[in-house]
Amino acid sequence: MKNLAFKQLVVASDTLKSGNQFEFKPRFNLITADDNSFGKSTLAKLLFWTLGGEPVLDITWTSFDVRCLVDFSVGNETYQAGRYGNIMFLRRPNGQWEKFPKITGAYSEAFAEIVGFEALLPNRNDATKLETPPPAFYFLPFYIDQQRSWSQAWNGFSNLEQYSKWQKTIIEYHTGYLLPEFFTFEEQIAARNVEKKTAEVEVKKIEAAIEVVKTYLPTSSKTVALSKGEFDTLAAEVTEDIAKLQAKQEELLGTIAEIQTERLYLQGQLDLARLASAELEKDYAFSVECVEGEVLLCPLCGTMHDNSSPVRASILADKDEADSQVMKLSEKIERQGSKLAKNQVRLESVRTEIEAITNKYNSLEPSEITDTEAITTKSSILESIASRAVQKHVQRTMETKTALIRTIQSTNKKLKAEQKKLLTKEERKELDATFKDTLFRYIDELKAQGINLSPVKSPLDYKKLYGSGGAAESTRGILAYYMSVIQQAHRAENEAFSAVVIDTPNQQEQADFNYERILKFLMDTVPSNAQLILCAMNRSEIQSYKNAAHVIELDEKKILCDTKYAECRALLSFDDSIASSSSTI
Template sequence: MRTLKFKKLTLISDLQKKARQLEFSDRYNLILAEGKNSVGKSSVVKNLFWCFGCEPRFDDKWNSLNCKAIIEFEVGDKKYWLARDDNRFFLSDDGVKYKSFVGLSGEFSKKISEIVNFNALLPVRNKDEVVIPPPAFYFLPFYIDQKQSWSNAWESFDKLGQFSDWKKPIIQYHSGMIKKNYFDLTENIYEKKREKSAVKNKIEKYETAISIVSDFIPNIETTVNLEEFDEIEEELKYKMFDLHNLQELVFEEFAELRADKAHVQSQLVIANEALSELEKDYEFAEETDDEIECPTCGVIHDNTLVNRFSLLKDKEQAGQVAKRLEASLKKLERSVIKKEEELRDIRNQIEELNEKYYRKEEDENKITFQNILDSVAVHSVTQKVNSRKSIKFEQLYSLEAGEKALGKDRNSASKESKKIVKEKFIELFPSYISKLKAFGVNTSNIKSPESYTKVAKSGGAAESTRAMLAYYVTFYNLISIYSEEVLSPLVIDTPNQHEQAAKHYESIVSLVMNNTPENSQIFLCGMDSKKLSQMKGKGKVHLLEKEHALLEASEYEGLSEKYGSIFE
C-alpha cells in the first residue's frame, strides 16, 4: 500500500528569532533527551500533526513562541510541503505553486483527504448532511501522545467534539471494516433524508392550505356539485361556470399564498432567534480574551481576531437571511392582499347575478349562486390539495423504503469485511500482549478494534500501558493489511510509561521494530537508553540536549530567509 513519509520539519519563531530544522529517515526516527525530560521531544512530533490542522496539546511555553511550521512529506513518489501559521495553511502539490487556506475549511480538509485517500464522512450535528472531517480524524490512529493515549485510545487531539458518535465509523473505516462504498451509500441515505425533509415540509404547507380554506369559508351545507350546476338554465350556465373557474383558480392561489406566508413567518422567527444569539455571542467574545468552550459539544474555541471576525461574518450572514425573509414576507403580504381583492371582486360579480335572478321575497332557504360557487370551489380546491398531499405521502413512503434499502445494502456490503478484520485482530492482539509479557491483561473480552475502552482497564498501570501499545500496533497492522487509505507514520511518544522494567522496555522496542510493516515510518520519543541501540543503528537520531531549547538562534536567519516568503 502507499505510505506517507515525513521528510523534513522546519520550525520558525519570529517572536524569539529562533528556528530549527530536522530531517527524518524513511524508517526509524528517534527524538531523544539525554538526562533532562523537558527539551522539546513532544513538541517536535506534535508539530508534525499541527501542520496538518490537528490540535495536539502543546504546553503554554511552546504556545508563547508563536511558531510557524513547514512539513515536507511524500506520498508514494509524489512530493508535497505544507506550512501553517496560526490558522493559515499553505499547500504545495508535487512542485505546483502552493495554495493558501484559512481555517479547516471544507476545501482544505477535502484536499488533504484526497492526498491520503481518506474517504470517511461524518454527519453534521443537527443537519441531514455528511461531510469530510478535518485531517485530525485521519491521523488519530497514527499518534500515541504522551499524556492521553496511554490511558485513553482515540484521544490524541483536542477539538474533536464537532461531530457526535464519530468513533465507531472512524474506527471501522481505519481498520478496513468499511470502505468508500460504505460512505457512498451513507451519502445516498442522507440525500434521502434531505428529500424526506423537503417532502414533509410540503405536506405541512398543504395541510396549512386546507386549514386556511376551511377557515376562510365556514361549513357550507349545499350539496350542489358540477353535474347539478349544469342543469341551471342556459343563460346563467356559462356566466356562472366562468366565474366558478375564476374563483377556484384565485381561491387556490390565495390558499397557497397564505400557506407560503405562514411558512416564511416561521422561518423568520428562527432566523431572528439565530441572529439574536449570534449578536450575544459576538458581544461576549468582544468582552473576553479567554478561550471559549462550546456549551453544545464541549469544543474549546480560540478567541482570536480571526475567530471573532468569523463570528461577525456569521452574524452578518444571519442578518442578511433575516432581511431576505422579511422582504419575502412583505412581498407575500402584498400578494395576499391583492388576491383577497380579486376574490372580493369575483364575489361581487356573483352577488350581482344573485340579485338579478333571485328576489328577496323568495324562499330564504333557496340555494344562492354564491353558495353554489363556494361549495364547488371549496370542494374542488380541497380535493386538489388533498390529491397533491397524497402524491407527496407516496413520495415520502417511497423515500423511506429507499432509505431502508440503502441501509440494508450498506450493512451487507461491510458484513464480510468486518468479520475478516475482527478475526485478524483476535489473531494479532493476544500475540502482541504475549510478546510484551503483559500477562495480567485479559484478552478474552477484547475481541475487536472497537473494544478499545477495555484495553486500558486491563492489568496494572505498567501492563495496561503495554496493552495500549499492543492495541495501537495491532491497529496499525490492520490499516496496512485491510484499509484503502495511505499508511501514515506511526508516532509513539514516550512508551516507557510508569517506569517499565528494563526487560519490558526491551520488549517494547522489539515489538515496534519486528511487528510493524517494513515500508512504514516510525517515530519514537523518549529518554536516551541502551535499549534503543538496535533502532538507533537502523534509523536517524535527534538528540535534544538543552532544556527548553528546541529552537536555535543560529538557525533563524537562514531558515527565515528560505521559508519566510511563504507566509507573506
C-alpha cells in the same frame, strides 16, 4: 500499498526571530533529550499540525506565531505542506503552490485524495450532507499522544467533536470493516435524502396551505334546489366572471401559506439564537468567575480547553453575534407579520369582489327553486368552486410529493441492502477473530496478562481495556491495542499507511526490563516498510533503538534557534510564492 513518511520539517517564528530544520529517515527515528521540557512532544506535534491536524499545543508555543513546512512522501511521490495559522498551503509533485483559507473543505479533500483516505462523515448540523473529515481523522490510529492517547484511545487530536458519533465509522474504516465502496453508497443515499428532505418541507407547506383554505374558505352546509338548466346557466355566467378572481385568490392563499411557514421557521431560529446568547453569557461568567488560570480541564472527557483572555474575549464576540442574530431574526419576523397582514387584506378584498359577483346573480326568483336537485346556494357555490380548486391543486401536489418520499425510501432501502453485501457476516467475524488473536498475542509479548480481554470483541471495544491491571500494565495493554489496530489497518489497505508516531512509550515508569521489551516490541511490530518516530528521554534503556535510529537530540535551546532563523525563514516563502495563476480555493 503506499506509505506516508515524513522527510523534513522546517519551522520559524517571526516573533522570536528564530527557527530550525529537522530531517527524518524512512525507517526508525528518535526524538530525544536529557530533560522533559526540551520540546520532544512539541516537535512531534508540529508534523501533524503542519499537515492540518490539531494536536494540543501549549499556550506558550501558540503565542510564538510560527509557520511550518513539511516535506512528506506518499509512495514514490514527494509533497510539501505549509501552514500559518489556519491557512494551508499544498504543493504536489512538479506542481505549483495551492492556497486554502481553512483546513476543512477543499484542503481536507485534497489531502484525503493524496493519502487515499475515503471516509466520509455527516455534517453535525445536516446529516444529509457528507464531508471529508480533516487530516486528524486519517492520522488518529497512527499517533499516540503523550497527554491524551495513553488515557483514552482515539483521542490524540482536539476538535474531533465537530462530528457527532464519528468513532464507529472512522475505526471501522481504518481497520477494514468498511470498504471505500461503502461511502459510494452513502453518497447515493445522502443525495436522495436531500431530495427527500426537500419533499418533506414541501409537504409541510402544503399542510399549512390546507389549513389556510379551511380557515378562509369554510364549507357551507346550506343547500337549496335549482333546476339543472338554471344551474348550468348560472355556472356558465359565473365561470367567466370568477376565473380571474379564483386564480388571484389561489395565489394569495399560497402566499399566505408560505409566509406562515417562513414565520414558523424564523421563530425556531430566533428561539435557538436566544438560547445560544444565554448559554454564552453563562460560559463567559463561568470562565471569569469559576476558573483559575488559563486552562480548563473538562471533568467529563479530560480535554484541556484554552481559557486565556483572547478565548474569553471570543466568547463575548460570539455572544454579540448571537444577540445580533436575535435582533435580525426579530426584524424579519416583524416584516413577515406585516406581509401576512397585507396579504390577508388583499384576500378579503378578493372575497368581497366574489361576493359582489354573487349578488349580481340574486335575480333568480325563489319561486323557480325546485326540489329536483340539491345543490349549494348561489353564494356558497362561488366560494365552493374556489375552495375546491385550491384543495384539489394542493392535494395533487401532496400526493406527488408523498409518492416521491415513498420512492426515495424504497430506493434507499435497496441501496442499504446492497451496501451490507460489501462485507458479509462471516467476513466481519473473521476480522474480529484476527483482531482478537493479534491483541492476545501482543498482550502476551508485553507481559500484560492482567488486562481483562474478555469484553473486547473488536477494535470498537477500546474503552473496555481501561480499569484492569496496574497502571504500568494498563499502559502496555493500550499499546498492544494500538499496535493491533495498526496491524489491522496495514492488512486492510484502505489508505496510505502513515508513519507511526509514539510519544514517550515509558508511561507510568515501566520497569527497566519492560521498557526495553516495549522498544524491541515496537521495532519488531511496526511493518517493515513503515516509518516509526519515537519520543523518549535519553536514558540507557533506549540505547538499542537509538543505535538503529536516526536521532534528533534537543537541548535547552529547545526547537527554535536564533542563528537558523534567516536560513529557515527563506524556506518558508510558500505564502509569498502564490502567483495569480495559482489555484486559490
